[in-house]
Amino acid sequence: MEAEAAKFIGAGLACLGMGGAALGLGRIFGDFLTGALRNPSAADGQFGRLILGFAVTEALGIFSLLVALLLLFAV
Numbered sequence: 819m820e821a822e823a824a825k826f827i828g829a830g831l832a833c834l835g836m837g838g839a840a841l842g843l844g845r846i847f848g849d850f851l852t853g854a855l856r857n858p859s860a861a862d863g864q865f866g867r868l869i870l871g872f873a874v875t876e877a878l879g880i881f882s883l884l885v886a887l888l889l890l891f892a893v
Contacts, residue, residue: 825889832886839879846871 850868854861 829886829889832882832889835882835885836879839875839882842875842878843872846875 846868850861850864853864
């Protein structure tokens, strides 16, 4: 296998992390919405945790994109 082909395969595999982050974001917001509809009085207390979960999940997706770009364009 050529080195350039392996680089493209590695970058494609690194991009799978972005799909995982998208699934995680959907899960986080879906579960928050379900909980907020069941108990609206507790939704305000959980909003900070929702934003923290969003930030961490999005950071992992961006890190995955960064790894893919480094694999593609690094020396």
